[in-house]
Amino acid sequence: MKIQVQEQDFDVGGELAALAAGAPDAGGIASFLGLVRETSDGSAVAGMTLEHYPAMTRKALEDIVAQAAARWMLRDVVVIHRVGALQPGDRIVLVAVASAHRGEAFAACEFIMDMLKTQAPFWKKERTPAGERWVEARASDDAAARRWR
């Protein structure tokens, strides 16, 4: 299991290759790559800053991955989340799950993202032509997380 919170970018191909190499008995890998949008709620986004709670972030991500590992038979998991200043098109988050079969990998990947969106202590502040604004949490994200209860 690899969980990282970092300012620097990451290499998606390299991460997936390393995950595959470390889980030779896996039948496949499902992954999600999150990107900074160019527009948000109708406004152009010039960039954003991602704040987090350093002492808690890693613990929260480990807890989410542990919940996923208890629900599905996973071979290995990678979660990388960036913080700091980001530009439109930049990679924000990578979740990749290696498992024996695709069903478990797809489900666990979606579960980890849904929980990360609602439980991991990250906050986005966008820069738009109208000024800076904190991104508001979406009810649809809460609904997505509730599906797994």
Next chain:
Amino acid sequence: MKVKLLYFAVLRERFGTAEETLELPGEQARVAALIDQLRRRGDPWTEFLATDYPYRVAVNQQLAGLVSPLKDGDEVAIFPPVTGG
């Protein structure tokens, strides 16, 4: 008892501080008592710790609720709903 308070995102900006130490009466308390004490400061505390604002609380880096117990030396973080991913 004393607890260390941390604020994040819009709460950090509006409260004008990222952290403070708060003295609470007694040897133990619940999160609700801490929130009540902060609300008595007036705005912007009342605005962001109102029952209709969905603020979140973590005690020692674990998400907590109003009934969660507090003890001396705990780290209590208060923040808006998270927006990562």
